[in-house]
Amino acid sequence: MKFSINQMTVKQLSLPELVKGCTDLGIEGVGLWREPVREYGVAAAARLVREAGLTVTTLCRGGFFTATDRAERAAALDDNRRAIDEAAELGTDTVVLVSGGLPAGDRDLVAARERVADALAELGPYGAERGVRLAIEPLHPMYAADRCVVSTLDQALDLAERFPAEQVGVVVDTYHLWWDDRIAQGIARAGAGGRIHSFQLADWVTPLPAGVLTGRGQIGDGSVDMRWFADEVGKAGYTGWTEVELFNDVLWSRDGQVVLAETLNRVTQHLG
Structure with a gap:
C-alpha cells in the first residue's frame, strides 16, 4: 500500500511542519489543498515537497460547476483552469472535483449534472495538455442540495465515461x-x-456532529469496512495511492504531529 496523508487531516500543521512530519514518519505522499498552498506560494510549495522527496498525490479542489448564471459559470471555469495549472506546477496528475450543489431555488438535479458534463468537456482537454486528470468525487447524498449533485459512483461514472x-x-x-x-x-x-x-x-461515525462537514471519523472509529474497500479497489486493478482525508474538529484541536502518527498507525492496523 502506498500511503498518502491529505493536508486537511492535519490542517493545524503548516506546510513545512507537514512535510517534516511526513519525512520523519516515512510517509511518501501528500494530498494538498489549494487555499493553504496558495497562501504559502505555489512555486515555494512545489519546491518544498520536491526537495523532501514527497509525491503530491492529489490537489483539492476544483469543481462547483452547477451555476445557471453565465458569468458565474465562466468564473468557475477560469478557477478550474487555475487549479489545473497549480496541479501541474506541484507535480500532481490529479485534481479532485466537487461538482457543486443546486443553485438557489433550483430543483433540477438532472440539469445540474448536465452542466457538470459541459464543464468537463471544456476542462478535460485543458488538463490533458498539462498532464492533469480530473477526478469526480461523488459525495454522500446529504450534500446533494448545497455541495454536490453527484451522489453515487454510478452517477460519477456516467459523467466520466463521456470522456477519455x-x-x-x-x-x-x-x-x-x-x-x-x-x-x-x-x-x-x-x-x-x-x-x-x-x-x-475516512470513517463514518455516529451520532453525526452538528457540523457534518467536520464529522469524518478517524480510521477504525466508525462503520466503514476499510479492508473490504481496499480489497475491492485492488481487485479492480487500482495500484495508486491510499489517501486519508479527515475533516474532524477534535483531531484538529490536537497536536498535529501526534495525529499524523496516529493516522499512519490506524491505516497500518486496518489495511496493512
Missing part, C-alpha cells in the same frame, strides 16, 4: 460511498475503465 479515461475519472471515497449497495459493481466498473484516479479513506 486519461482526462476524467473518479474518486472512491469510503466516507461518501460506504452506504451504497451498488458500490462493488461501481468499483469494478471504474477499474475496468481505468477511471479510479484516487482512493480516499
Whole structure:
C-alpha cells in the first residue's frame, strides 16, 4: 500500500511542519489543498515537497460547476483552469472535483449534472495538455442540495465515461460511498475503465456532529469496512495511492504531529 496523508487531516500543521512530519514518519505522499498552498506560494510549495522527496498525490479542489448564471459559470471555469495549472506546477496528475450543489431555488438535479458534463468537456482537454486528470468525487447524498449533485459512483461514472479515461475519472471515497449497495459493481466498473484516479479513506461515525462537514471519523472509529474497500479497489486493478482525508474538529484541536502518527498507525492496523 502506498500511503498518502491529505493536508486537511492535519490542517493545524503548516506546510513545512507537514512535510517534516511526513519525512520523519516515512510517509511518501501528500494530498494538498489549494487555499493553504496558495497562501504559502505555489512555486515555494512545489519546491518544498520536491526537495523532501514527497509525491503530491492529489490537489483539492476544483469543481462547483452547477451555476445557471453565465458569468458565474465562466468564473468557475477560469478557477478550474487555475487549479489545473497549480496541479501541474506541484507535480500532481490529479485534481479532485466537487461538482457543486443546486443553485438557489433550483430543483433540477438532472440539469445540474448536465452542466457538470459541459464543464468537463471544456476542462478535460485543458488538463490533458498539462498532464492533469480530473477526478469526480461523488459525495454522500446529504450534500446533494448545497455541495454536490453527484451522489453515487454510478452517477460519477456516467459523467466520466463521456470522456477519455486519461482526462476524467473518479474518486472512491469510503466516507461518501460506504452506504451504497451498488458500490462493488461501481468499483469494478471504474477499474475496468481505468477511471479510479484516487482512493480516499475516512470513517463514518455516529451520532453525526452538528457540523457534518467536520464529522469524518478517524480510521477504525466508525462503520466503514476499510479492508473490504481496499480489497475491492485492488481487485479492480487500482495500484495508486491510499489517501486519508479527515475533516474532524477534535483531531484538529490536537497536536498535529501526534495525529499524523496516529493516522499512519490506524491505516497500518486496518489495511496493512
